[in-house]
Amino acid sequence: MNSNRARGILLGLACGDALGRPVEFSSASSIAAEHGQLDEMIGHGTWNQPAGTITDDTEQALCIARSLVEQQAFDPADIASRFVDWYDSNPFDIGRMTMKSLSRLKHGDDWNEAGQHVWETSPEGQNAGNGSVMRCPPLAIPYATDWERLVTVSRQSSQITHADPRCTYGCAVLNLTLAGLLNDVDNPLRNALDYVDASAPDELTAALRPLARGDQPDLLETSGYVIHSLQTALHDGLHTTDAEEAIVTAVNRGGDTDTIGAITGAIAGARFGASQLPDQWLAVIDEVDELEALAMELEGPEE
Numbered sequence: 001m002n003s004n005r006a007r008g009i010l011l012g013l014a015c016g017d018a019l020g021r022p023v024e025f026s027s028a029s030s031i032a033a034e035h036g037q038l039d040e041m042i043g044h045g046t047w048n049q050p051a052g053t054i055t056d057d058t059e060q061a062l063c064i065a066r067s068l069v070e071q072q073a074f075d076p077a078d079i080a081s082r083f084v085d086w087y088d089s090n091p092f093d094i095g096r097m098t099m100k101s102l103s104r105l106k107h108g109d110d111w112n113e114a115g116q117h118v119w120e121t122s123p124e125g126q127n128a129g130n131g132s133v134m135r136c137p138p139l140a141i142p143y144a145t146d147w148e149r150l151v152t153v154s155r156q157s158s159q160i161t162h163a164d165p166r167c168t169y170g171c172a173v174l175n176l177t178l179a180g181l182l183n184d185v186d187n188p189l190r191n192a193l194d195y196v197d198a199s200a201p202d203e204l205t206a207a208l209r210p211l212a213r214g215d216q217p218d219l220l221e222t223s224g225y226v227i228h229s230l231q232t233a234l235h236d237g238l239h240t241t242d243a244e245e246a247i248v249t250a251v252n253r254g255g256d257t258d259t260i261g262a263i264t265g266a267i268a269g270a271r272f273g274a275s276q277l278p279d280q281w282l283a284v285i286d287e288v289d290e291l292e293a294l295a296m297e298l299e300g301p302e303e
């Protein structure tokens with residue numbers, strides 16, 4: 001395992017989240033009109049926070065990472081209870097399915113019941129958001145060489161709030177891709193898709209296959225629909241020439257900028273390593289030291 005890449009996953013995720021935060025919900029053209037190219041951490045904007053402020057994406061990824069380290073295992077009930085504690089802190093940014101599921105968990109649902117209920121009662125179009133994919137990357141580090149287990153824990157971590165198979169397998173595909181990057185495989189997305197092909201929803205794999213072949217998609221969407229977010233983030237994370245370009249490209253597309261930025265950042269961080277993330281970005285993110293320490297612990301002892 002490459003420690004620079006493992007740290008890159010968590011720090012890249014935080015960088016994309018924090019860069020995208022002030023322009024969440026803006027269109028590409030309004031970002032361009034206001035900022036030219038947004039490539040530095042700015043304050044105010046959407047959610048009116050100081051420069052470098054992370055949002056729900058990194059907050060929930062931290063819940064997962066802390067749980068893995070403190071429990072020395074994947075414990076979905078413990079992760080769910082950390083999500084509920086975070087929900088009780090009145091976060092300024094929280095997705096709809098996550099809010100509904102965490103509210104049910106708070107009132108007594110088991111970790112594997114709440115997200116299932118919310119999914120079954122949500123109409124198509126509102127049932128497969130990107131809220132579990134954005135927080136799952138910490139799981140790729142300790143399970144990078146145990147793919148069967150990585151698929152299971154990725155899917156279960158999604159199930160806490162997002163039970164749709166496009167979401168649960170979306171987490172699996174992202175984490176298998178990150179695991180491939182940690183292990184320096186040739187075409188990590190193709191390997192990931194091959195691994196889940198028999199069980200993942202066709203809609204998901206069909207949308208991502210062209211990216212694994214290197215085809216340039218006609219259109220990259222920036223909505224919070226899990227398949228759109230994954231397509232765009234995997235494109236920008238895997239087909240740019242450096243980590244900064246990957247994250248800046250993703251964020252400047254507009255739309256769900258913090259989440260697509262976060263997913264792109266995790267991929268680019270795994271690909272290029274933490275050392276390639278801009279120092280001036282990391283300098284204003286308060287959680288950098290904890291994220292680095294967690295990444296090192298998640299890697300476990302040197303083999």
Ligand SMILES: [Mg+2]
Binds near residue numbers: 258
């Ligand atoms: Mg967010």
